[in-house]
Amino acid sequence: xxxxxxxxxxxxxxxxxxxxxxxxxxxxxxxxxxxxxxxxxxxxxxxxxxxxxxxxxxxxxxxxxxxxxxxxxxxxxxxxxxxxxxxxxxxxxxxxxxxxxxxxxxxxxxxxxxxxxxxxxxxxxxxxxxxxxxxxxxxxxxxxxxxxxxxxxxxxxxxxxxxxxxxxxxxxxxxxxxxxxxxxxxxxxxxxxxxxxxxxxxxxxxxxxxxxxxxxxxxxxxxxxxxxxxxxxxxxxxxxxxxxxxxxxxxxxxxxxxxxxxxxxxxxxxxxxxxxxxxxxxxxxxxxxxxxxxxxxxxxxxxxxxxxxxxxxxxxxxxxxxxxxxxxxxxxxxxxxxxxxxxxxxxxxx
Amino acid sequence: xxxxxxxxxxxxxxxxxxxxxxxxxxxxxxxxxxxxxxxxxxxxxxxxxxxxxxxxxxxxxxxxxxxxxxxxxxxxxxxxxxxxxxxxxxxxxxxxxxxxxxxxxxxxxxxxxxxxxxxxxxxxxxxxxxxxxxxxxxxxxxxxxxxxxxxxxxxxxxxxxxxxxxxxxxxxxxxxxxxxxxxxxxxxxxxxxxxxxxxxxxxxxxxxxxxxxxxxxxxxxxxxxxxxxxxxxxxxxxxxxxxxxxxxxxxxxxxxxxxxxxxxxxxxxxxxxxxxxxxxxxxxxxxxxxxxxxxxxxxxxxxxxxxxxxxxxxxxxxxxxxxxxxxxxxxxxxxxxxxxxxxxxxxxxx
Numbered sequence: 220x221x222x223x224x225x226x227x228x229x230x231x232x233x234x235x236x237x238x239x240x241x242x243x244x245x246x247x248x249x250x251x252x253x254x255x256x257x258x259x260x261x262x263x264x265x266x267x268x269x270x271x272x273x274x275x276x277x278x279x280x281x282x283x284x285x286x287x288x289x290x291x292x293x294x295x296x297x298x299x300x301x302x303x304x305x306x307x308x309x310x311x312x313x314x315x316x317x318x319x320x321x322x323x324x325x326x327x328x329x330x331x332x333x334x335x336x337x338x339x340x341x342x343x344x345x346x347x348x349x350x351x352x353x354x355x356x357x358x359x360x361x362x363x364x365x366x367x368x369x370x371x372x373x374x375x376x377x378x379x380x381x382x383x384x385x386x387x388x389x390x391x392x393x394x395x396x397x398x399x400x401x402x403x404x405x406x407x408x409x410x411x412x413x414x415x416x417x418x419x420x421x422x423x424x425x426x427x428x429x430x431x432x433x434x435x436x437x438x439x440x441x442x443x444x445x446x447x448x449x450x451x452x453x454x455x456x457x458x459x460x461x462x463x464x465x466x467x468x469x470x471x472x473x474x475x476x477x478x479x480x481x482x483x484x485x486x487x488x489x490x491x492x493x494x495x496x497x498x499x500x501x502x503x504x505x506x507x508x509x510x511x512x513x514x515x516x517x518x519x520x521x522x523x524x525x526x527x528x529x530x531x532x533x534x535x536x537x538x539x540x541x542x543x544x545x546x547x548x549x550x551x552x553x554x555x556x557x558x559x560x561x562x563x564x565x566x567x568x569x
Numbered sequence: 570x571x572x573x574x575x576x577x578x579x580x581x582x583x584x585x586x587x588x589x590x591x592x593x594x595x596x597x598x599x600x601x602x603x604x605x606x607x608x609x610x611x612x613x614x615x616x617x618x619x620x621x622x623x624x625x626x627x628x629x630x631x632x633x634x635x636x637x638x639x640x641x642x643x644x645x646x647x648x649x650x651x652x653x654x655x656x657x658x659x660x661x662x663x664x665x666x667x668x669x670x671x672x673x674x675x676x677x678x679x680x681x682x683x684x685x686x687x688x689x690x691x692x693x694x695x696x697x698x699x700x701x702x703x704x705x706x707x708x709x710x711x712x713x714x715x716x717x718x719x720x721x722x723x724x725x726x727x728x729x730x731x732x733x734x735x736x737x738x739x740x741x742x743x744x745x746x747x748x749x750x751x752x753x754x755x756x757x758x759x760x761x762x763x764x765x766x767x768x769x770x771x772x773x774x775x776x777x778x779x780x781x782x783x784x785x786x787x788x789x790x791x792x793x794x795x796x797x798x799x800x801x802x803x804x805x806x807x808x809x810x811x812x813x814x815x816x817x818x819x820x821x822x823x824x825x826x827x828x829x830x831x832x833x834x835x836x837x838x839x840x841x842x843x844x845x846x847x848x849x850x851x852x853x854x855x856x857x858x859x860x861x862x863x864x865x866x867x868x869x870x871x872x873x874x875x876x877x878x879x880x881x882x883x884x885x886x887x888x889x890x891x892x893x894x895x896x897x898x899x900x901x902x903x904x905x906x907x908x909x910x911x912x913x914x915x916x917x918x919x
Contacts, residue, residue, distance in 0.1 A: 258885050265883030279629065395745060487878065494874045498884055499857070499866075505892045507853045513896055516849075524844045528837065533615030534848055535608050542855045546863055549899040 220255060228259045235264060238301075238362045240335065247337055250354045253508075261354055264361035269490065271303075271360040272476050273367045275382025278391030283417040286459040287391060287468070288370050292328055294469050295366050301333040303359030303367045307352045307381055335359065349380035350504060353497065356384075379410050380500070384493055387475045389468075391415045392431065394423035411452055413471045419456040419464070428454055450478050514550045570605060578609045585614060588651075588712045590685065597687055600704045603858075611704055614711035619840065621653075621710040622826050623717045625732025628741030633767040636809040637741060637818070638720050642678055644819050645716050651683040653709035653717045657702045657731055685709065699730035700854060703847065706734075729760050730850070734843055737825045739818075741765045742781065744773035761802055763821045769806040769814070778804055800828050864900045 220228075231249075234242025249257030274291075276284050285306070292302050328334040339352050356367045371381050382388045390411035395418075414435075416428050431454055439451070453471045457464035479486050510516040523537050570578075581599075584592025599607030624641075626634050635656070642652050678684040689702050706717045721731050732738045740761035745768075764785075766778050781804055789801070803821045807814035829836050860866040873887050 258889065262883045262885040265885065267877060267880040267883075491874050491878060494877055494884065495870045498870050498873055498888060501884060501888045502860075502866075502891065503853055503857045505888050506856045506895065507849070509892045509896045510852075516852075520845045520848050523848055524841050527617055527844055528841060530617040533612045533617075534844065534851060535612040535615065538848060538851045538855055539608065541852065542859045545856065546859045546895075546900045550896045 220259060224256060225259070228256055228263065231256075232260055232263045235260070235358060235362050238335075238364075240332075243335060243358065243362055244337075246358050247339075247355050250358060251339060251351050253351070257354070261357060264358060266357070266360055269360070271356075271364055271367050272387070273356055273360075273369060273385040274387045274389060274472060275369045275371070275385030276389045276391060277371045277379070277382045278415075278417075279393070282391045282393045283457075283459045284370050284391050287389075287415065287417065287457065287465070288368050289328075290459055290462050290465040291368065291469055291472075292334060294465065296328070296331065296333065300365040301363060302328075302335075303356070303362070303364035304334070304336045305352050305355055305359070305367070305369050306336070306338045307348060307369065307371045335362070335364065350500065352381050353384045383410055384497065386479060386489075387412045387472050389413045389415060389472065391417050392427060393418045394421045394427050412450065412475050413468070414452055414454045415457055415468060416454060417457045417459050420458050424456070428456065448478075448482070450475065510545075510550065570609060574606060575609070578606055578613065581606075582610055582613045585610070585708060585712050588685075588714075590682075593685060593708065593712055594687075596708050597689075597705050600708060601689060601701050603701070607704070611707060614708060616707070616710055619710070621706075621714055621717050622737070623706055623710075623719060623735040624737045624739060624822060625719045625721070625735030626739045626741060627721045627729070627732045628765075628767075629743070632741045632743045633807075633809045634720050634741050637739075637765065637767065637807065637815070638718050639678075640809055640812050640815040641718065641819055641822075642684060644815065646678070646681065646683065650715040651713060652678075652685075653706070653712070653714035654684070654686045655702055655705055655709070655717070655719050656686070656688045657698060657719065657721045685712070685714065700850065702731050703734045733760055734847065736829060736839075737762045737822050739763045739765060739822065741767050742777060743768045744771045744777050762800065762825050763818070764802055764804045765807055765818060766804060767807045767809050770808050774806070778806065798828075798832070800825065860895075860900065 231242050231246045235246050246257070246260050249260060251257075276288060278284055288304060288306075292304065295302050328336065337355065339348065339355060352369060356369060359367050367385075369381055369385055388410050390413070392414065393416070414431055416424060416431070418424070419428075435452055435454075453474075455464055455468045455471055457468060459465065479489060507516070519541065523534075523541075526532055526537065527534055581592050581596045585596050596607070596610050599610060601607075626638060628634055638654060638656075642654065645652050678686065687705065689698065689705060702719060706719060709717050717735075719731055719735055738760050740763070742764065743766070764781055766774060766781070768774070769778075785802055785804075803824075805814055805818045805821055807818060809815065829839060857866070869891065873884075873891075876882055876887065877884055
């Protein structure tokens with residue numbers, strides 16, 4: 220990294236610490252664009268003490284997550300807490316970015332200096348959005364936001380990656396999301412700390428609650444480990460559009476936070492599991508990123524694709540022999556390369 | 570790989586080629602379990618000529634994908650085609666495997682020797698399910714199934730990874746899945762070759778069709794590249810439970826197949842893009858897999874997690890310095906290790 224680039228990182232770092240909105244926006248763009256400056260910034264601002272409480276909110280499209288986030292924000296602000304909100308949306312070729320429709324509802328808070336809202340969109344890179352949104356929440360934490368709300372769209376593996384990095388995971392279901400089998404299909408119930416049945420007044424609300432409750436009971440029996448003071452995920456009934464049940468939801472989140480903090484050993488353990496998971500994911504992504512920067516990965520991909528199409532080998536054998544070579548010898552020439560090119564080498568080892 | 574393990578691979582390979590059901594089931598289990606035997610099997614059976622047509626079918630839970638798959642299967646069987654079906658489900662701690670509820674409807678075909686149905690469940694590994702289901706479809710292709718239907722649950726990044734590896738991607742929407750914004754939110758419209766509006770007779774069916782059609786038009790304008798003979802994704806209206814509109818859907822899929830095959834250059838190009846994408850994904854996964862096998866990755870993760878919690882460094886700098894070292898030098902001792910341990914070394918280079 221050049222001296223002027225380092226200076227820019229330092230400047231943004233200090234603006235983020237002062238919760239300067241334009242500085243924050245700039246830093247978040249670096250993170251979304253996966254730039255070396257973004258990583259350098261995160262390295263400087265990383266808070267091992269983890270002062271903020273992160274709440275991940277996920278559920279099917281149309282289940283009312285944005286309304287719930289809006290209502291939670293209102294209550295957290297009434298307590299005087301500063302709230303950072305990340306709305307994690309997949310991108311679309313039609314908009315070229317995040318969809319702002321739902322954000323309009325958030326205009327209640329748009330003039331409040333202690334609320335910061337950012338929509339984050341997938342830019343096509345595999346798993347990149349989950350990584351970027353977790354990193355963005357670390358930036359908001361460094362900016363001194365007390366609560367960080369991570370709202371995702373949809374319930375899938377990538378969405379769960381986002382919310383599992385949160386301290387408290389809230390799963391929002393709606394009666395029309397179907398019967399118990401459909402809920403199980405979402406395959407994410409094991410990740411929930413708090414369940415919300417939103418639009419509870421609709422037909423099927425009672426039945427859905429019974430099903431979720433039954434499944435939680437089953438899970439409790441299957442995973443009975445004799446641990447004292449185990450967290451029992453509560454089920455909250457809400458009608459978010461009327462702000463019904465939101466107080467009880469926030470209280471459930473507060474209780475989960477208190478549960479985590481009551482036992483410092485447990486808090487440490489939970490954090491440590493989350494850090495370890497992120498280290499593995501980051502390592503995977505950075506290894507491939509490093510291959511792109513230090514080696515002609517795309518050249519190898521093109522050449523290997525051609526070989527496969529000519530019937531000269533399967534992807535399985537060809538990938539495995541490359542992996543074996545890389546692990547045994549590293550990237551050919553990478554060491555000399557790193558020595559020669561100060562700039563790029565330094566980027567790799569900040 | 571030991572001689573007896575190699576023999577087992579050869580035996581299963583020949584049973585798969587003969588479409589022996591128990592042999593197929595065994596091979597698919599190897600693939601799901603991510604074993605070296607599974608990779609060796611795939612390497613042996615890989616078909617560069619890609620004789621089967623793979624159809625990926627995705628959409629929100631409850632949109633009727635299983636019913637559509639059932640109806641398509643009935644029609645393909647009437648033509649005499651052999652059909653392999655992979656139902657890709659996330660797992661749940663409650664069932665410990667794939668959910669079979671929807672599969673019950675498929676019992677129509679359970680006694681037919683030319684239909685093979687397999688549910689595949691996530692076993693917790695990140696992105697592992699997408700990889701496994703693509704590999705499983707390659708196994709079914711080697712077994713001589715003419716059509717392979719890949720049905721996924723949910724619409725997310727991982728689901729799109731599955732269906733994008735298919736030749737034809739069918740996106741199923743339902744009126745209650747909400748307005749155009751919600752559809753865009755699914756963020757997957759760019760991936761669709763054929764759109765289905767199922768339960769078309771419900772309220773909102775017309776409106777949904779108009780919205781999808783408008784968005785396709787918009788996308789056409791944005792991506793206008795002057796390519797002649799461009800594929801225009803059709804919108805099919807179905808009421809799958811009454812088998813309404815399924816003939817037209819199959820016809821649309823046939824037309825897409827014919828479109829791909831009409832121009833061998835285009836077919837090659839499309840295939841080549843898909844192979845290249847898979848090479849990148851596989852490389853990423855195998856690099857981390859290789860680190861687990863050849864090095865104490867978990868030891869590094871534990872040690873680094875502790876350092877981070879003690880405030881001695883951020884994950885960003887620590888991951889980057891490991892990646893730099895690995896790319897420059899490979900895994901310390903891996904070369905000697907590979908020489909010493911014939912068995913494991915051979916697994917890496919089949």
